Amino acid sequence: MIIQLSNNIKEQEQNVLLQKLSDLNIKSNLISTQFKNYIVGIPKVDFDIRSIGNLAGIEDIHRVSDDYKLVSKKWKVNNTVIDLGDNVTIGGDELAIMAGPCSIEGEEQIENTVQHLVKNNIKIMRGGVYKPRSSPYAFRGMGMDGLKLFYKHCSENGIKVITEVMQVSQVEEMLDYVDIFQVGARNSQNFNLLDILGQVDKPVMIKRGMSGTINELLASAEYVFSNGNEKIILCERGIRTYENAYRNTLDLNAIPILKEKSHLPVIVDPSHGIGLRQHVATMALAGVMCGADGIIIETHENPEKAFSDGQQTLYYRQAEKLYQKMRLTKELVEKF
Numbered sequence: 001m002i003i004q005l006s007n008n009i010k011e012q013e014q015n016v017l018l019q020k021l022s023d024l025n026i027k028s029n030l031i032s033t034q035f036k037n038y039i040v041g042i043p044k045v046d047f048d049i050r051s052i053g054n055l056a057g058i059e060d061i062h063r064v065s066d067d068y069k070l071v072s073k074k075w076k077v078n079n080t081v082i083d084l085g086d087n088v089t090i091g092g093d094e095l096a097i098m099a100g101p102c103s104i105e106g107e108e109q110i111e112n113t114v115q116h117l118v119k120n121n122i123k124i125m126r127g128g129v130y131k132p133r134s135s136p137y138a139f140r141g142m143g144m145d146g147l148k149l150f151y152k153h154c155s156e157n158g159i160k161v162i163t164e165v166m167q168v169s170q171v172e173e174m175l176d177y178v179d180i181f182q183v184g185a186r187n188s189q190n191f192n193l194l195d196i197l198g199q200v201d202k203p204v205m206i207k208r209g210m211s212g213t214i215n216e217l218l219a220s221a222e223y224v225f226s227n228g229n230e231k232i233i234l235c236e237r238g239i240r241t242y243e244n245a246y247r248n249t250l251d252l253n254a255i256p257i258l259k260e261k262s263h264l265p266v267i268v269d270p271s272h273g274i275g276l277r278q279h280v281a282t283m284a285l286a287g288v289m290c291g292a293d294g295i296i297i298e299t300h301e302n303p304e305k306a307f308s309d310g311q312q313t314l315y316y317r318q319a320e321k322l323y324q325k326m327r328l329t330k331e332l333v334e335k336f
């Protein structure tokens with residue numbers, strides 16, 4: 001059960017409500033976000049919401065039977081649109097395209113990427129400065145030095161920055177240099193990290209864990225929301241199955257299912273999803289056809305020389321073609 005409290009609820013009215021819920025043996029969680037105050041009630045037994053519906057200070061009340069509550073579509077009719085400022089939104093009418101290298105490698109690479117993005121009217125640049133790598137000997141990112149350069153060049157050119165945060169201790173130092181925090185697949189259920197990201201005023205994109213279920217992804221999003229941050233984006237990036245002909249199995253089923261279950265925007269990552277450059281565009285277009293709100297792809301001026309994930313990284317000329325096709329596909333999806 002979700003109770004939306006009115007903005008001008010009096011303390012005494014809130015106390016009456018909490019007492020009433022306690023009398024009904026309902027566990028109450030009081031949640032304050034950037035936008036609103038809620039009570040998430042977990043009733044032990046079924047009860048009639050009409051018995052509290054007319055108490056003072058309640059704006060709206062909804063029964064939500066899912067395990068996750070605040071990220072469920074059951075109580076929120078309008079989908080969440082994330083406003084990054086400067087007319088950049090995620091979850092609105094326009095397809096959100098995020099593009100850039102797997103890893104930030106240096107200033108020249110950032111400048112080249114920014115130029116490529118500006119030319120193609122892409123408003124969000126991706127790039128890791130803290131990289132989760134399977135081998136400790138692989139390139140693990142430029143850290144804060146790289147992030148500061150990344151942010152500088154992007155903000156000077158009206159481009160928003162999305163980058164991965166790997167641990168709790170990095171959140172504060174990164175805060176002023178990111179527009180969207182990315183939680184990687186390997187951290188999808190790092191609940192301490194999710195708790196902290198729920199307390200910052202920056203959007204958070206949560207990638208689905210390699211063996212994460214849809215419900216687990218939504219429960220991770222619930223951690224962020226219930227800590228106070230409503231600006232959440234879900235990302236399907238492929239799951240690990242028995243199939244080894246490609247890097248991961250991009251689960252296109254997840255897109256309509258997530259859109260059905262949640263009001264949060266859904267982004268698809270075909271680069272990690274299939275992991276093969278020659279098929280990234282096909283899967284990106286499939287993602288748009290399936291109703292994704294946006295696509296995140298890896299692109300580099302010279303993928304053969306990329307410090308990480310070169311095999312799934314598009315050349316600029318391939319990426320350019322794809323942007324056009326994705327935009328046309330989105331138009332088609334909207335039309336019918």
Ligand code: PEP
Nearest residue numbers: 102184185186207237272
């Ligand atoms: C990435 O986006 O570069 C990345 C490491 O992704 P994932 O967490 O999905 O593997």
Ligand code: MN
Nearest residue numbers: 102298308309
């Ligand atoms: Mn990568």
